[in-house]
Amino acid sequence: MSATPATLPSRTPHLKLALLFGAAGALATLALLPYLLALMPQKFAAMPLPLPVVAGAQIAQAGLLCWLLAWLGLCLGTPYGLDAPWLRAWIYRRPRDPAGHPHWGLAALLGVLAAVVVAGLSLLGPKEAVEQAATATGWAWRGFLASFYGGIVEEVECRLFLVAVMVWLLARCNRRVARPWMFVLAIVLAALLFGAGHLPAAFAIGMAHTPALITRIVVLNALVGVVTGGLFWKYGLEHAMLAHFCADLVLHVGVPLTLG
Incomplete structure (x- = not known):
């Protein structure tokens, strides 16, 4: 199966839709600040x-970046089926595709399972001593708010934009036909x-710059990225x-409450 721009509306x-993602990205960045x-x-x-000046600048920057990257991702990816069909139908008041059934339960389950695997593998590796500035309950409510950033901003940047751009570039090398292997x-x-992208934050809180730790951070986060990318x-960006x-809820709310 392949996808070509000619098979979808031009x-x-x-x-x-991009403005919606920009506004959501700004609000998600605001929600992330207590965690940071x-x-x-x-x-x-x-x-x-x-702090208010710094926070305002970060929120505005994140909102603008989300809007721009979302717009580019939609322009390049929608012709190849990489879209946000449910939000698109809502914001443009269009009927949804009757053949496109939602799989919300599957998406939530896969997110939880990916997080459980990541948490389990993290416990098997070497432990890093990092200064804690909050209790388990404090981390949990902050983690809940931070989960919106992962679900919105990181998915816009790393799925809607990056995946769409890469598929578009690969398809350009194949007469604008996207093959499954390209996706x-x-x-x-x-x-x-x-x-x-998670390495700078890890280093900022004092984690060691060792090859083993770098590999673990990249691979474990990439595992979640593969699940959401699929x-x-x-099924569309909303499922991702x-x-x-859900994965962030497990990692940033469930794990702190469970392990203290």
Whole structure:
């Protein structure tokens, strides 16, 4: 099975949907701030500008970036079936495709299972001593708010944008025909980049720059990225967002409450 731009509408609107993702990304970044403040208090304390100014700049930047990347991802990916069909039908008041049944339960289950695997493998590896600035309950409510960032911002950046761009580039090399292997390759590469994107935060809280730790961070986060990437390809971005949100709930709410 392959996908070509000719098989889908050529004048599909994207701006309003991209603006929705931009606004959601800004709100998710606001919700992330309590988690970051507890995770890296010294870094925020050392900033030369007042916290409200820094927070406002980060929120505005994240919202603008989400809007731009979402718009580009939709423009490049929608012709190949990489879209957010449920949100698109809602925001443009269009009937949903009767053949496109939702799989919300499957997405949530896969997200939870991926998180359980990641948590289990993390416990098997060497432990890093990191300064804790909150109790287990404090981490749990902060983790709940931070889960919206993972489910929205990271999925827009790493699935809607990265996967779409990679599939578009690969298809351009094949007379604009996207083969299944191109989707698989794009999903894996985007997942690895998603995993590598967690390294700066890990180093900022004092984790060691060892090859073993770097590999573990990249691979374990990439595992979640592969799951959400597959859901994005098959069922749409909303399913990937739900799976990522559920995975983060397990990792950032369930694990702190369970292990203290």
